[in-house]
Amino acid sequence: MDNTFAAAPPMGWNSWNTFFDKYDEDTIIQVADAMVDGGFLDCGYRYLIIDDCWMEKTRNANGDLVPSREKFPHGIEQVIDYVHSKGLKFGIYECCGVRTCAGYPGSFEHELQDARLFAKWGVDYLKYDNCFKPAAQTSDMLYRRMGYALRNTDRDIFYAACQWGKDNVEKWIRSTGANSYRMAIDIRDNWNSVRYTVSKRLEHLEDGSRGCFSDMDMLVVGMKGSSYNPETGAEGCSDAEYRSHFALWSLLASPLIIGCDIRNIDERSKALLQNRHLIAINQDPESRACFKLTCDESPSTFALVRPLSDGSCAVGVFNFGDEAMKCVFAFWDIGLSAAAGHGVSMFNCLTGEDEGIRAECFGTKLDPHDCVVYRLKPLM
Numbered sequence: 244m245d246n247t248f249a250a251a252p253p254m255g256w257n258s259w260n261t262f263f264d265k266y267d268e269d270t271i272i273q274v275a276d277a278m279v280d281g282g283f284l285d286c287g288y289r290y291l292i293i294d295d296c297w298m299e300k301t302r303n304a305n306g307d308l309v310p311s312r313e314k315f316p317h318g319i320e321q322v323i324d325y326v327h328s329k330g331l332k333f334g335i336y337e338c339c340g341v342r343t344c345a346g347y348p349g350s351f352e353h354e355l356q357d358a359r360l361f362a363k364w365g366v367d368y369l370k371y372d373n374c375f376k377p378a379a380q381t382s383d384m385l386y387r388r389m390g391y392a393l394r395n396t397d398r399d400i401f402y403a404a405c406q407w408g409k410d411n412v413e414k415w416i417r418s419t420g421a422n423s424y425r426m427a428i429d430i431r432d433n434w435n436s437v438r439y440t441v442s443k444r445l446e447h448l449e450d451g452s453r454g455c456f457s458d459m460d461m462l463v464v465g466m467k468g469s470s471y472n473p474e475t476g477a478e479g480c481s482d483a484e485y486r487s488h489f490a491l492w493s494l495l496a497s498p499l500i501i502g503c504d505i506r507n508i509d510e511r512s513k514a515l516l517q518n519r520h521l522i523a524i525n526q527d528p529e530s531r532a533c534f535k536l537t538c539d540e541s542p543s544t545f546a547l548v549r550p551l552s553d554g555s556c557a558v559g560v561f562n563f564g565d566e567a568m569k570c571v572f573a574f575w576d577i578g579l580s581a582a583a584g585h586g587v588s589m590f591n592c593l594t595g596e597d598e599g600i601r602a603e604c605f606g607t608k609l610d611p612h613d614c615v616v617y618r619l620k621p622l623m
Protein backbone atom coordinates (compact mmCIF):
# COMPACT_ATOMS: atom_id res chain seq x y z
CA MET A 244 0.00 0.00 0.00
CA ASP A 245 1.27 3.45 -0.90
CA ASN A 246 1.38 5.52 2.28
CA THR A 247 2.85 8.67 0.72
CA PHE A 248 -0.60 10.28 0.91
CA ALA A 249 0.16 10.97 4.58
CA ALA A 250 3.61 12.46 3.88
CA ALA A 251 2.36 16.02 4.47
CA PRO A 252 -0.58 17.40 6.45
CA PRO A 253 -3.85 16.97 4.53
CA MET A 254 -5.43 20.09 3.06
CA GLY A 255 -9.09 20.44 2.24
CA TRP A 256 -12.50 21.71 3.26
CA ASN A 257 -15.00 20.38 5.83
CA SER A 258 -18.72 21.10 6.19
CA TRP A 259 -18.95 21.29 9.99
CA ASN A 260 -17.78 24.80 10.97
CA THR A 261 -20.22 26.61 8.72
CA PHE A 262 -22.96 24.22 7.68
CA PHE A 263 -23.57 22.01 10.74
CA ASP A 264 -26.41 19.74 9.48
CA LYS A 265 -27.58 22.26 6.87
CA TYR A 266 -26.03 20.91 3.68
CA ASP A 267 -27.10 18.68 0.84
CA GLU A 268 -25.81 17.42 -2.49
CA ASP A 269 -26.19 20.84 -4.11
CA THR A 270 -24.08 22.44 -1.38
CA ILE A 271 -21.37 19.82 -1.82
CA ILE A 272 -21.35 20.15 -5.60
CA GLN A 273 -21.11 23.95 -5.33
CA VAL A 274 -18.27 23.67 -2.83
CA ALA A 275 -16.45 21.22 -5.14
CA ASP A 276 -16.79 23.74 -7.97
CA ALA A 277 -15.56 26.55 -5.72
CA MET A 278 -12.53 24.51 -4.63
CA VAL A 279 -11.49 24.15 -8.25
CA ASP A 280 -12.67 27.42 -9.81
CA GLY A 281 -11.52 29.48 -6.81
CA GLY A 282 -7.97 28.10 -7.11
CA PHE A 283 -8.01 26.17 -3.82
CA LEU A 284 -7.20 22.82 -5.42
CA ASP A 285 -4.23 24.38 -7.21
CA CYS A 286 -2.88 25.43 -3.80
CA GLY A 287 -3.18 21.87 -2.47
CA TYR A 288 -6.65 21.81 -0.87
CA ARG A 289 -7.78 18.47 -2.26
CA TYR A 290 -10.03 16.78 0.35
CA LEU A 291 -13.71 17.72 0.38
CA ILE A 292 -15.03 16.30 3.65
CA ILE A 293 -18.62 15.98 4.83
CA ASP A 294 -18.85 15.94 8.60
CA ASP A 295 -21.59 14.61 10.89
CA CYS A 296 -25.30 14.40 9.94
CA TRP A 297 -24.83 12.82 6.48
CA MET A 298 -26.80 9.65 7.22
CA GLU A 299 -30.18 8.22 8.21
CA LYS A 300 -30.79 7.52 11.91
CA THR A 301 -30.78 3.73 11.46
CA ARG A 302 -28.76 1.17 9.51
CA ASN A 303 -30.50 -0.91 6.81
CA ALA A 304 -31.47 -4.60 7.04
CA ASN A 305 -27.87 -5.62 6.15
CA GLY A 306 -26.52 -3.44 8.91
CA ASP A 307 -25.10 -0.92 6.42
CA LEU A 308 -25.06 2.82 6.98
CA VAL A 309 -27.61 4.66 4.85
CA PRO A 310 -26.87 8.14 3.45
CA SER A 311 -29.62 10.67 4.15
CA ARG A 312 -32.23 10.35 1.42
CA GLU A 313 -33.20 13.96 1.89
CA LYS A 314 -29.67 15.35 1.63
CA PHE A 315 -28.54 13.01 -1.15
CA PRO A 316 -31.65 12.19 -3.24
CA HIS A 317 -29.47 10.86 -6.08
CA GLY A 318 -27.34 8.75 -3.76
CA ILE A 319 -24.03 9.60 -2.16
CA GLU A 320 -21.99 7.73 -4.77
CA GLN A 321 -23.07 10.19 -7.44
CA VAL A 322 -21.81 13.07 -5.31
CA ILE A 323 -18.54 11.27 -4.62
CA ASP A 324 -18.11 10.60 -8.35
CA TYR A 325 -18.68 14.29 -9.04
CA VAL A 326 -16.08 15.29 -6.43
CA HIS A 327 -13.58 12.85 -7.98
CA SER A 328 -14.35 14.10 -11.49
CA LYS A 329 -13.11 17.54 -10.38
CA GLY A 330 -9.75 16.08 -9.35
CA LEU A 331 -10.65 16.28 -5.65
CA LYS A 332 -10.70 13.59 -2.97
CA PHE A 333 -13.73 12.78 -0.84
CA GLY A 334 -13.83 12.56 2.96
CA ILE A 335 -16.55 11.36 5.29
CA TYR A 336 -17.22 11.30 9.06
CA GLU A 337 -17.96 8.49 11.51
CA CYS A 338 -17.51 7.81 15.20
CA CYS A 339 -15.89 5.05 17.28
CA GLY A 340 -18.84 4.85 19.69
CA VAL A 341 -22.35 3.53 19.23
CA ARG A 342 -23.58 6.90 17.95
CA THR A 343 -21.98 9.93 16.32
CA CYS A 344 -21.88 13.14 18.34
CA ALA A 345 -25.06 14.29 16.57
CA GLY A 346 -26.80 10.97 17.30
CA TYR A 347 -26.44 8.98 14.06
CA PRO A 348 -25.29 5.33 14.02
CA GLY A 349 -21.66 4.94 15.13
CA SER A 350 -19.17 2.34 13.88
CA PHE A 351 -18.68 0.39 17.12
CA GLU A 352 -18.79 -3.34 16.24
CA HIS A 353 -19.33 -2.40 12.58
CA GLU A 354 -15.80 -1.23 11.87
CA LEU A 355 -14.93 -3.69 9.11
CA GLN A 356 -18.35 -3.42 7.50
CA ASP A 357 -18.27 0.40 7.47
CA ALA A 358 -14.67 0.59 6.24
CA ARG A 359 -15.57 -1.78 3.40
CA LEU A 360 -18.61 0.33 2.48
CA PHE A 361 -16.57 3.57 2.52
CA ALA A 362 -13.95 1.98 0.27
CA LYS A 363 -16.66 0.77 -2.11
CA TRP A 364 -18.11 4.28 -2.34
CA GLY A 365 -14.66 5.73 -3.10
CA VAL A 366 -14.01 7.50 0.21
CA ASP A 367 -10.43 8.83 0.55
CA TYR A 368 -10.48 10.26 4.10
CA LEU A 369 -12.26 9.27 7.29
CA LYS A 370 -12.69 11.63 10.23
CA TYR A 371 -13.29 9.33 13.20
CA ASP A 372 -14.89 10.92 16.26
CA ASN A 373 -15.02 10.13 19.96
CA CYS A 374 -18.67 10.25 21.19
CA PHE A 375 -20.86 7.58 22.84
CA LYS A 376 -18.08 5.08 23.56
CA PRO A 377 -19.14 1.95 25.45
CA ALA A 378 -17.88 2.44 29.01
CA ALA A 379 -15.86 -0.77 29.09
CA GLN A 380 -13.79 0.05 25.97
CA THR A 381 -10.52 1.97 25.93
CA SER A 382 -9.90 4.67 23.36
CA ASP A 383 -6.71 3.16 21.99
CA MET A 384 -8.50 -0.13 21.30
CA LEU A 385 -11.44 1.58 19.58
CA TYR A 386 -9.16 3.64 17.34
CA ARG A 387 -7.00 0.61 16.59
CA ARG A 388 -10.04 -1.31 15.40
CA MET A 389 -10.89 1.21 12.70
CA GLY A 390 -7.19 1.49 11.85
CA TYR A 391 -7.03 -2.22 11.04
CA ALA A 392 -10.33 -2.06 9.19
CA LEU A 393 -9.19 0.80 6.93
CA ARG A 394 -5.85 -0.82 6.23
CA ASN A 395 -7.61 -3.95 5.09
CA THR A 396 -9.70 -2.25 2.44
CA ASP A 397 -8.34 -1.99 -1.08
CA ARG A 398 -8.14 1.81 -0.88
CA ASP A 399 -5.80 4.42 0.59
CA ILE A 400 -8.04 6.13 3.14
CA PHE A 401 -6.51 8.92 5.21
CA TYR A 402 -7.40 8.13 8.84
CA ALA A 403 -8.12 11.33 10.77
CA ALA A 404 -8.68 10.51 14.45
CA CYS A 405 -10.78 13.06 16.33
CA GLN A 406 -10.10 12.23 19.96
CA TRP A 407 -9.98 15.82 21.29
CA GLY A 408 -6.57 15.43 22.94
CA LYS A 409 -8.01 13.13 25.63
CA ASP A 410 -6.41 10.09 27.36
CA ASN A 411 -2.84 11.15 26.43
CA VAL A 412 -3.73 10.52 22.81
CA GLU A 413 -0.32 11.62 21.57
CA LYS A 414 1.28 8.65 23.38
CA TRP A 415 -0.63 5.88 21.59
CA ILE A 416 -2.31 7.27 18.50
CA ARG A 417 0.51 6.37 16.11
CA SER A 418 0.09 2.71 17.03
CA THR A 419 -3.52 2.76 15.82
CA GLY A 420 -2.57 3.54 12.21
CA ALA A 421 -4.11 7.05 12.36
CA ASN A 422 -2.64 9.65 10.01
CA SER A 423 -3.68 12.63 12.15
CA TYR A 424 -5.22 13.20 15.55
CA ARG A 425 -7.15 16.09 17.05
CA MET A 426 -5.16 17.44 20.00
CA ALA A 427 -7.85 19.61 21.66
CA ILE A 428 -11.55 20.28 21.94
CA ASP A 429 -13.50 21.91 19.10
CA ILE A 430 -12.41 25.27 17.76
CA ARG A 431 -14.77 28.26 17.70
CA ASP A 432 -14.69 31.29 15.46
CA ASN A 433 -13.02 33.65 17.94
CA TRP A 434 -9.56 34.56 19.19
CA ASN A 435 -9.98 33.00 22.64
CA SER A 436 -10.56 29.62 21.08
CA VAL A 437 -7.62 29.94 18.67
CA ARG A 438 -5.38 31.01 21.56
CA TYR A 439 -6.54 28.11 23.74
CA THR A 440 -5.86 25.55 20.98
CA VAL A 441 -2.38 26.97 20.41
CA SER A 442 -1.61 26.92 24.15
CA LYS A 443 -2.48 23.20 24.27
CA ARG A 444 -0.41 22.49 21.15
CA LEU A 445 2.61 24.30 22.63
CA GLU A 446 2.52 21.84 25.54
CA HIS A 447 3.36 19.10 23.02
CA LEU A 448 5.57 20.86 20.50
CA GLU A 449 7.54 17.73 19.70
CA ASP A 450 4.46 15.77 18.55
CA GLY A 451 2.91 15.25 15.18
CA SER A 452 4.91 14.66 12.03
CA ARG A 453 5.03 12.80 8.74
CA GLY A 454 2.55 9.93 8.76
CA CYS A 455 0.59 11.12 11.84
CA PHE A 456 -0.02 14.86 12.20
CA SER A 457 -1.26 16.81 15.21
CA ASP A 458 -4.61 18.24 14.10
CA MET A 459 -5.44 21.62 15.62
CA ASP A 460 -8.98 21.42 14.13
CA MET A 461 -10.61 23.01 11.12
CA LEU A 462 -9.66 26.57 10.20
CA VAL A 463 -12.03 29.37 11.08
CA VAL A 464 -10.37 31.84 8.68
CA GLY A 465 -13.02 33.58 6.58
CA MET A 466 -16.01 32.62 8.72
CA LYS A 467 -16.26 36.14 10.12
CA GLY A 468 -19.04 35.24 12.49
CA SER A 469 -21.16 33.55 9.85
CA SER A 470 -22.26 29.97 10.60
CA TYR A 471 -25.29 27.71 11.02
CA ASN A 472 -23.34 25.91 13.74
CA PRO A 473 -24.22 26.99 17.30
CA GLU A 474 -21.13 25.16 18.64
CA THR A 475 -18.52 26.58 16.27
CA GLY A 476 -20.03 29.87 15.20
CA ALA A 477 -19.01 32.90 17.29
CA GLU A 478 -18.20 36.55 16.90
CA GLY A 479 -15.35 36.02 14.44
CA CYS A 480 -11.73 37.20 14.49
CA SER A 481 -9.95 40.33 13.26
CA ASP A 482 -7.74 40.12 10.16
CA ALA A 483 -4.64 40.04 12.39
CA GLU A 484 -6.12 37.17 14.41
CA TYR A 485 -7.01 35.13 11.32
CA ARG A 486 -3.47 35.82 10.02
CA SER A 487 -1.89 34.51 13.24
CA HIS A 488 -4.26 31.53 13.26
CA PHE A 489 -3.30 30.46 9.73
CA ALA A 490 0.41 31.13 10.32
CA LEU A 491 0.35 28.98 13.48
CA TRP A 492 -1.48 26.07 11.83
CA SER A 493 1.09 26.29 9.00
CA LEU A 494 4.16 26.37 11.23
CA LEU A 495 2.86 23.64 13.51
CA ALA A 496 2.16 21.25 10.61
CA SER A 497 -1.53 20.98 11.37
CA PRO A 498 -3.90 19.71 8.71
CA LEU A 499 -5.24 22.76 6.83
CA ILE A 500 -8.95 22.06 6.53
CA ILE A 501 -10.96 25.14 5.60
CA GLY A 502 -14.24 25.61 7.48
CA CYS A 503 -15.75 28.73 5.94
CA ASP A 504 -18.20 28.96 3.06
CA ILE A 505 -15.70 29.20 0.19
CA ARG A 506 -18.52 29.86 -2.25
CA ASN A 507 -18.80 33.37 -0.77
CA ILE A 508 -15.36 34.00 0.67
CA ASP A 509 -13.96 37.55 0.88
CA GLU A 510 -10.76 38.35 -1.02
CA ARG A 511 -8.52 38.90 2.03
CA SER A 512 -9.41 35.55 3.60
CA LYS A 513 -8.96 33.82 0.27
CA ALA A 514 -5.52 35.37 -0.23
CA LEU A 515 -4.51 34.27 3.28
CA LEU A 516 -5.73 30.69 2.81
CA GLN A 517 -3.92 30.61 -0.54
CA ASN A 518 -0.64 32.09 0.73
CA ARG A 519 1.81 29.73 -0.98
CA HIS A 520 4.71 30.62 1.28
CA LEU A 521 2.83 29.60 4.43
CA ILE A 522 1.45 26.51 2.72
CA ALA A 523 4.99 25.54 1.67
CA ILE A 524 6.08 25.67 5.33
CA ASN A 525 3.09 23.55 6.35
CA GLN A 526 3.79 20.99 3.63
CA ASP A 527 7.57 20.80 4.09
CA PRO A 528 8.41 17.12 3.49
CA GLU A 529 10.47 16.69 6.65
CA SER A 530 7.69 18.03 8.92
CA ARG A 531 10.17 18.80 11.70
CA ALA A 532 8.99 20.06 15.06
CA CYS A 533 9.18 23.76 15.91
CA PHE A 534 11.06 25.08 18.89
CA LYS A 535 9.86 28.08 20.84
CA LEU A 536 11.66 31.26 21.94
CA THR A 537 10.16 33.82 24.25
CA CYS A 538 10.67 37.53 24.07
CA ASP A 539 12.21 39.17 27.16
CA GLU A 540 9.78 42.04 27.13
CA SER A 541 6.62 39.98 27.38
CA PRO A 542 5.85 36.33 28.14
CA SER A 543 2.94 36.43 25.72
CA THR A 544 5.18 37.29 22.75
CA PHE A 545 7.02 34.32 21.32
CA ALA A 546 8.65 32.94 18.22
CA LEU A 547 8.27 29.50 16.70
CA VAL A 548 11.21 28.31 14.63
CA ARG A 549 11.04 25.37 12.27
CA PRO A 550 13.97 23.91 10.29
CA LEU A 551 12.96 23.28 6.68
CA SER A 552 14.22 20.68 4.26
CA ASP A 553 16.07 23.17 1.98
CA GLY A 554 18.32 24.34 4.82
CA SER A 555 16.34 27.48 5.58
CA CYS A 556 14.18 27.92 8.64
CA ALA A 557 10.75 29.40 9.13
CA VAL A 558 10.35 31.87 11.96
CA GLY A 559 6.96 33.14 13.09
CA VAL A 560 6.75 35.81 15.78
CA PHE A 561 3.41 36.15 17.56
CA ASN A 562 2.00 38.68 19.99
CA PHE A 563 -0.68 37.02 22.11
CA GLY A 564 -0.79 40.01 24.43
CA ASP A 565 -3.27 42.85 24.26
CA GLU A 566 -0.65 45.63 23.88
CA ALA A 567 1.62 46.37 20.93
CA MET A 568 5.00 44.80 21.64
CA LYS A 569 8.53 45.10 20.33
CA CYS A 570 10.57 41.94 20.13
CA VAL A 571 14.20 41.31 19.14
CA PHE A 572 15.67 37.87 18.42
CA ALA A 573 19.36 37.16 18.00
CA PHE A 574 20.11 34.77 15.14
CA TRP A 575 22.30 32.97 17.69
CA ASP A 576 19.15 31.92 19.61
CA ILE A 577 17.47 30.74 16.45
CA GLY A 578 20.41 28.40 15.86
CA LEU A 579 21.87 30.21 12.87
CA SER A 580 25.60 30.72 12.53
CA ALA A 581 25.03 34.39 11.78
CA ALA A 582 26.68 35.27 15.07
CA ALA A 583 29.92 33.98 13.54
CA GLY A 584 29.77 36.68 10.89
CA HIS A 585 27.45 35.20 8.27
CA GLY A 586 24.55 37.16 6.88
CA VAL A 587 21.02 35.80 6.79
CA SER A 588 18.62 36.41 3.91
CA MET A 589 15.10 37.26 5.04
CA PHE A 590 12.00 36.44 3.01
CA ASN A 591 8.73 37.81 4.35
CA CYS A 592 6.13 35.05 3.87
CA LEU A 593 3.14 37.31 4.48
CA THR A 594 4.08 40.03 1.97
CA GLY A 595 5.97 37.73 -0.42
CA GLU A 596 8.91 40.17 -0.41
CA ASP A 597 12.62 39.71 0.02
CA GLU A 598 13.83 41.97 2.80
CA GLY A 599 17.53 41.64 2.05
CA ILE A 600 20.34 40.42 4.24
CA ARG A 601 20.69 40.99 7.98
CA ALA A 602 23.35 40.13 10.49
CA GLU A 603 23.21 39.22 14.18
CA CYS A 604 19.53 39.81 14.94
CA PHE A 605 16.17 41.06 13.82
CA GLY A 606 13.50 42.96 15.66
CA THR A 607 9.88 43.59 15.00
CA LYS A 608 7.00 45.50 16.53
CA LEU A 609 3.71 43.65 16.57
CA ASP A 610 0.18 44.87 17.11
CA PRO A 611 -1.90 42.82 19.56
CA HIS A 612 -2.64 39.30 18.23
CA ASP A 613 -0.64 39.95 15.05
CA CYS A 614 2.38 38.12 13.67
CA VAL A 615 5.20 38.11 11.15
CA VAL A 616 6.53 35.03 9.39
CA TYR A 617 9.94 34.88 7.70
CA ARG A 618 11.94 32.29 5.89
CA LEU A 619 15.58 32.74 6.87
CA LYS A 620 18.59 31.31 5.07
CA PRO A 621 22.16 31.65 6.27
CA LEU A 622 24.56 32.74 3.53
CA MET A 623 27.51 30.36 3.39
Ligand code: GLA
Pocket residue numbers: 259294295336343344345372405428429
Ligand atom coordinates in the same frame (compact mmCIF):
# COMPACT_ATOMS: atom_id res chain seq x y z
C1 GLA B 1 -17.26 16.59 17.48
C2 GLA B 1 -16.04 16.95 16.64
C3 GLA B 1 -16.38 18.06 15.68
C4 GLA B 1 -17.54 17.65 14.79
C5 GLA B 1 -18.72 17.23 15.64
C6 GLA B 1 -19.84 16.60 14.83
O1 GLA B 1 -17.59 17.62 18.32
O2 GLA B 1 -14.95 17.29 17.46
O3 GLA B 1 -15.25 18.42 14.90
O4 GLA B 1 -17.13 16.59 13.95
O5 GLA B 1 -18.35 16.28 16.63
O6 GLA B 1 -20.93 16.21 15.59
